[in-house]
Amino acid sequence: MLRIASTLLATLLATCFLTPVTCGAEEDKPPEQKVFNGKWNNQKYGTSGPLKCIARPAADxxxxxxxxxxxxGDPFTYDVTFDTRPGRGKIDLAGKATVSGHLYEWTGALSGDTLTGKYTATSGxxxxxxxxxTKSSE
Known part of the structure; x- marks a missing residue:
């Protein structure tokens, strides 16, 4: 399912989102993950529902x-690895995932605390x- 006002700001945001901050004993701590909650919609059928994303920094x-x-009412879960790149006022994202045997391609953006995306699937x-x-204490 699923660009920053200046290159410097984009790089800073990408670094903050993707790179853990380590200091001394903290170096062995796993990278920080971010949790997002909201809603998805399927425009083909006019359906929608809750959606949660747990994002973790990866290599490269x-x-x-x-x-x-x-x-x-049926639960779903899928994993996706997406590429990031600085954009205008945001970090652009792109990824692919197979869900129920169908390929989903999506593009999106991280702007502040908001993650948005659009998707198309081979199922139509x-x-x-x-x-x-969502902060981890929430």
Whole structure:
């Protein structure tokens, strides 16, 4: 399912989102993950539902993410690795995932605490999602 006002700001945001901050004993600590919650929609059928994304930094500036939610009451979960690159006022994202045997391609952006995306699938599904970062204590 699924660009920054200046190159310097984009690089800073990407670094903050993708790179753990380490200091002394903290170096052995796993990279920080970010959790986003919100809603997805399928424009082909006019359906929608809750969506959660847990994003973790990966190698080479990529991000590994697990999306989970429900479709007509049935739970789903899928993993995706997406590419990142600085954009205008945001970090652009792109990824692919196979869900229920269908290839989904999506593009999106991280802007502040908001993760948005649009997707198309080989099944004919298309739509989008808007998620807000949820702090781990919430």
């Amino acid at each position: 500036g990529k991000v590994n993410a697990t999306f989970s939610g429900t479709y007509k 599904y298309y739509g989008g999602f808007t998620l807000k970062e």
